Amino acid sequence: MIKARYIGVDNELLQSGKVYKIKTISVMWNGKPRLRVAFGERFRYWVHYGSLEEFLKRWKVEAVYHGCK
Secondary structure (H helix, E strand, O other), X not given: OEEEEEOOOOOOOOOOOOEEEEXXXXXXXXXXXXXXXXXXXXXXXXXXXXXXXXXHHHXXXXXXXXXXX
């Protein structure tokens, strides 16, 4: 699990400046590799980013937890 601050533009799911618990996974989307970020209650919301650089433009990672359930 990762704690990260969203620094992108506000939208209906994410507020700029707020810290979220997120999970990330690499997936194939329409034949292209994408970074999937899950967040929210029970990680039920998710967004895709085309690259790690795109993800890092919108998120500031504050903590990484290993071995958490």
